[in-house]
């Protein structure tokens with residue numbers, strides 16, 4: 001090991017959030033600093049594989065990965081961070097964890113079980129729910145709702161799927177061409193899409209089985225899935241030293257080096273940041289790699305002026321539509337069918353992501 005790295009080993013780096021960005025950052029710096037990863041769950045999950053796991057629970061065995069499998073040389077604290085001071089982080093369990101450098105990567109507030117086994121069981125239960133239903137309601141026409149509708153329509157073509165979306169078009173986070181193409185695809189698979197309508201969330205219960213939309217349309221569904229997105233995981237930051245670093249959407253304002261503006265030793269990466277680009281996992285991974293590079297530099301006494309700059313990316317998104325098709329928006333064109341499907345829909349980048357985390361892309365050693 002180089003002398004500089006031995007020096008950096010003494011630096012205490014705390015990473016809050018073990019999602020796409022935080023996990024990759026912790027993995028990247030585990031042999032360069034004394035790293036602590038704080039996350040309420042014991043595992044990292046590849047979010048874009050979750051909808052396939054609902055129709056094929058064994059898929060989650062590769063996409064739900066214990067933190068310990070890729071983060072072999074650091075401390076894992078299974079808890080939620082509830083406060084930050086200038087020098088330490090407080091967890092919900094009352095532990096105070098001192099830091100020299102801090103990374104906030106709390107993405108989106110998402111309530112999932114603590115252990116990998118419980119998460120795998122949850123997928124089995126969701127599969128049972130889908131399998132035993134004749135009719136299914138999906139609320140929300142963003143990427144999650146559209147991908148779930150696609151998975152169910154392809155794997156369970158006999159189920160009556162209704163997708164209710166309050167917006168005027170599906171996939172509003174990307175362009176109208178992608179919306180039109182995905183709407184057409186879903187209709188071709190007999191998914192009933194109701195745009196500009198809402199379902200009263202108080203009426204959402206799998207017991208009632210009958211639903212009425214805001215336009216007065218009544219339909220039946222044996223079960224429902226809420227795919228309406230989750231707020232940023234930053235509510236807890238409002239009482240911390242970073243309270244003035246949040247924008248009006250609850251996002252942490254960062255500079256071009258991904259440090260929280262005005263802070264020397266605190267970085268933020270992933271969906272929690274105010275970077276002007278769409279919130280995507282492949283971008284969160286890029287943030288992690290830029291921040292890791294900058295942290296390495298600072299921890300070894302490098303000059304701030306030498307820090308890497310993160311350039312926001314233009315819109316590029318692929319939304320899978322079942323196992324073979326996808327709709328993709330690239331900077332110059334939007335396409336649908338098996339060509340974008342070949343890029344994403346078969347493995348959903350699970351092998352690629354596992355490899356990036358230093359794991360075998362195919363084999364899971366439990």
Ligand SMILES: Cc1cc2nc3c(=O)[nH]c(=O)nc-3n(C[C@H](O)[C@H](O)[C@H](O)COP(=O)(O)OP(=O)(O)OC[C@H]3O[C@@H](n4cnc5c(N)ncnc54)[C@H](O)[C@@H]3O)c2cc1C
Nearest residue numbers: 017018019020021047048081106107108270271280281282
């Ligand atoms: C269903 C779905 C499909 C998607 N599909 C794609 C896709 O195809 N391609 C793509 O690029 N992106 C996709 N995305 C978006 C992508 O998943 C996000 O952009 C990415 O997860 C952001 O990473 P992150 O690390 O910032 O946040 P997250 O992955 O949300 O991770 C946040 C982590 O912080 C933890 N946390 C939260 N609060 C606290 C706290 N107070 N203390 C400690 N830990 C905390 C959480 O437990 C979680 O582990 C998809 C998202 C979803 C939900």
